[in-house]
Amino acid sequence: MVKDTVYNLGLIYVVILCINFGYGEAIVNTFLINCGTNGSVTIDGRIWIGDMEPNNNVTFSSGIVVTNSSYNGDSSFSMLYTTARIFTDSLNYTFIGARGNYILRLHFYPISFQNYDINKSFFSVEANGVKLLSKFNVPGEISLRKSHLQGSDNSSSLILIDEYFLNNDIETLVIHFVPDEGLFGYVNAIEIVPVVDSLFVETVNKVGSGSSSSTGSSLNLGKRGIQTMYRLNVGGSEIKPDDDDLWRNWKVDTGYMLTSNAGFEIKNKSRVDYASDNNTIAAPLMVYETGRSTSNADVLEKRFNMSWKFVVDPGFDYLVRLHFCELEFDQPSQRSFRIYINNRTAADNFDILSHAGGKNRGYHQDYLDSVPAKIDTIWIQLGPDIALGSSESDALLNGLEIFKLSQNGNLAHIEDYGPLELKKSSKNLILWVGAGSGLAIIAILISITVFLCFRKRRGRNKPSDVKTWRPLFLNGSLVNSTANAKGTVRNVNPSSLATGGSSRHFTLTEIKSATNNFDESLLLGVGGFGKVYKGELEEGITVAIKRANPQSEQGLKEFQTEVEMLSRLRHRHLVSMIGFCEEHNEMILVYEYMANGTLRGHLIGNDITPLKWKQRLEICIGAARGLHYLHTGSERGIIHRDVKTTNILLDENLVAKMADFGLSKTGPSLEHTHVSTAVKGSFGYLDPEYFRRQQLTEKSDVYSFGVVLFEALCARPVINPSLPKDQINLAEWAMRWQRQRSLKTIIDPHLKGEMSEECLEKFGEIAEKCLGDEGKSRPTMGEVLWHLESLLQIHESWIRDMAGEDEEGGGGGDSFSSNRGGPARIEDVVESV
Structure with missing residues (x-):
């Protein structure tokens, strides 16, 4: 009791000191909190204090301390992300002496702790009344953000850091965490960094207005919550937090470009400094030392735009900050170009040298744009001014930031995490798309709806009334x-x-x-x-x-x-x-042109002569050859990601060819085992391991191909909600019969009598191996191809034996008879050859 009284008196004394100093001279505190521990850890020269350490000017109201040793990221951060505070009820972190302008960063690492499944974690966060997050799921958010990249992303980092700017005019800062009903939330670390100088001004150029517009009373940037959405070092390498005075991370820009060769990278040839009227904390000098210019002799058409695409939350105002530094020209008007934001002109005849006041001087320009409720993208484009000659129209950009501005105290946007999202019913039932674990028909129908909504949201890049593809113009x-x-x-x-x-x-x-x-x-x-x-x-x-x-x-x-x-x-x-x-x-x-359409059409079509078994086997071999070539034909290989019978096309001779590469991904580099990417594919063919972990490998194609094998054998849809619940999912249904070694019970009736018992048994074994629960237990496509080709030889040998026995009156060999009565007719067997 005495100890608590002394501690509380100490906190009151700190508050009194802050009040006596006043707002302009408030005590500036940095808070680096390692959640869920009573120990401190030093990372990059900064000391992170455990939230349970005494006298740290921080109090919290609840929560459970958890640890996990399975962190596999940068070892220097292991102590920060192997501990966390989990909360099943509301949790408040109160920081004493946090008056002024601050950067708030919330750190998350998606590791399941003890009995807590991280995929079932959904929660909301507020800071001094500003809602920051709502129905937030860390694994879903990581997957979503990786999917926003225009190119491949082989990064294995799972650390998620959300950054906010807050203006706090009282002495305490309260961060309020609230789990969704019946669920839980967690946080690994909290970082609060003071910003002595103002990073934002009250006058901003509004896109489309043609002039500066006052934001004092209408937008009031200083009083609104601000979230960092993107921060890029254009044309340069990643800038780590320890190279930035405010510990910001500047990522490379290539993953967000429409085409990465639209501009080439340039570097300064002498010392770079800040423009005289530029805020020196807006960006480190390293940002201005590199850039990207449109003068690229390797492209077809020089008069085109450099374009960056960013997925954002609809219905918010956004502040777009562009960083410039003229690194090549030393006279005005030698470089002049246009700036477009969401296909509208933000600036024309833009001359960096004139704005910055000289060469090698860093300068930034802010623009304000409102994104309508039905739009979820921001396009940034720099390109030629059509009124100028080509020698004067090369654009240049050094850095780029996008900030979201709060609306009525809200920065949160409820994301659709697709398959990861928890669909609450009275039993808190989670519907795993593609897992198909014996759910009832209604569950399957709901799963389909969720999956389609997830896919639809991914394509929500354009307003419903836009009837043209933009911005496709001028890109070479x-x-x-x-x-x-x-x-x-x-x-x-x-x-x-x-x-x-x-x-x-x-x-x-x-x-x-x-x-x-x-x-x-x-x-x-x-x-x-x-x-x-x-x-x-x-x-x-x-x-x-x-x-x-x-x-x-x-x-x-x-x-x-x-x-x-x-x-x-x-x-x-x-x-x-x-x-x-x-x-x-x-x-x-x-x-x-593929004259015979899709494999699915021949398996399930009503007016098409059913394929013979040998034809089906040869088609599967052809598709396997195509996939094997994809996986091995280049240094890193290509993962198709949408293997299914509708993407296996047949020419006039029934030669199979793989089609539709719109979802394909370049395989992982040598130092990686997988490609981290959002789950995409077709319902019923999805690899469950890829679905759970969002880690794509060539074995994901192998799983989908295993489903194709069973589909070729059974000639039925992979998902059929009209069937009894234990038959809805073809892969599960066929695997049950295969494990009982009774596949002949469920094969296409048209195939009865067309194959030997040995052929069916080995074919089932191949499909079973393809559908292994873990990718490492599945064969490669090369191994699948070898086994299928061996199986074709076995089948052809059986046909020859059958033909010889028939001439001698021997009967049907070891084939199994048709349900329609009688043994296989020799005419059918010969015709299948």
Whole structure:
């Protein structure tokens, strides 16, 4: 009791001292709190104090101390992320002596502690009445942010740090954590860094206004909560927190560029300093020492924009801060360009030298933009001013930051984490997409709905009333991906089109002529990307033409991936891309025509003659060859990520070819075992391990291929909610029969009598191995291919034996009879050859 009284008197004394000093002379405190421990740890020269240490000017109201030794990140941070404070009720952290402008950082690391499943953690956070987070799930948020990158992300870091700017006009700062009902939350560390000088001003250029507009009474930046969404060192390497006075992290920009070769990196040739009227704490000098310029001789068209795309929360105001430093020219008007934010002009005739007052002087410019409720992207583009000559229009950018501004005291946006999100019912039931663990029909239907909503949100890049693809203009990336060294598109010889020659750049007029102006009678099918038409080129070659729908769930990124992948992939068992068209805001892909459609159509179609067993086996072998080539044909390999029977196409000779590479990913580098990425794929084919961990490997394709094998054998949909609950999921249903060695009970009736017991047994074993629970227990595609080819030899040998026995009157060998009565007819066996 005496000890508590003395401690409380000490806190009161600190408060009195702060009040006596007043706001302008308030005691400036830095708080570095290591949650869930009574010990201190030194990291990068800074001491993080345990939240249970006495006399640390911090109090907390509840929580459970937990530790976990499975942290596998940077060892210097291990002591910070192996402890945490978990809360099942509301938790308050109160900081004494925190008056003024502060940066608040909340640190999270997604490790399950003891009996707490981190995927079931959803919580909200407030700071002095400003709501920062709502229904927040750490693994879901990490996966979501990685998926926002335009390129591959092989980073294995799982540390999540959310950063906020708060203006606190009282002596205490209270951070309020609240778990969702019946769930829990946690925090690993809390960082509060004082900002002595103001980082934000009250007058900002508003995008589209053409002039500066006062923000004093209407926006009041100094009183609003601010969240850092993105902070990039453009054209340079990552800047770690210990190289920044405010301990900020500046990431590289390439992962957010529409095309990374739209500009080349430049560096200063002499010492860089700040502009005389520039805030020196806005960015470290390292940001201004490098940059990215549009003067790139490797692109097809010099007059195009450098473009960065950022996914943001809809319905908020955003402050876009651009950092500039002229590193090449020493006279005004030698570099002048335009700045676009969300396709609107933020500045024209922008001259860095004039704004900064000289060469090698760092300078930043702020712009304010409002993102409507139905939009979740911000595009930043720098490009030529059409009124200027090309020699004067090269753009330059050194750094970029995007800040979200609170609305009515709220910074929180409820994210849809897709499969990770906890769907609360009276039993707190979690529906795992693709796991299919014997759920009832209603559960499957709800899961499908959740998955489709998750996919739909990913495509929510454009307003519903926008009918054109933007910003696709002036970017040379798509053309450049199939251009020669000089940037000139190579038209191909007509005779080489169908055999996989170089990709051709079609005009829209050619496309319309080939499809009779997109005549619906030529429609072959409709997919997530858009409609596919049958067309005929002037050379008389039949092609398949896929036309993007601006309202589809897929878009520019998938279009680029398809072009880039197929422009460098050529194989007998991969569908060849003949060319593409990007004219008049259209995105169109032209493929070789596959006369026999999809494998699924032959398995489940009503009006198609059922495939013989040998045909199905050869089709599976062809698809396996295509996937094996993807996995091994380049240094890092390619993961298809959407293997299914609708993406296995058949030509006029029933030769199988893999198609649709819009979701494909380059495989991990040598120092990594997987690619960390958001879960994408098709319901029923998803690898459960990839789903749980968001770690993509080539074995994810192997799992999906295992489902294809069972689908080829049973000729039924992979998910059929109309069936009894134990039959809804094909993979689970077939695996149960396979483990009982009774697959013949469920195979396609058309196959009865067409294969031997040995062939069916070995085929089932191959599919079973593909569907192993862990990727490391699954075979490679090369091993699957070898076993399938061996199985084809076994089958052909059995057919020869059957034919010989029939001539001798021997009967049906070791085949099993048809449910429709009688042994297999020799005519059927011979026909299958």
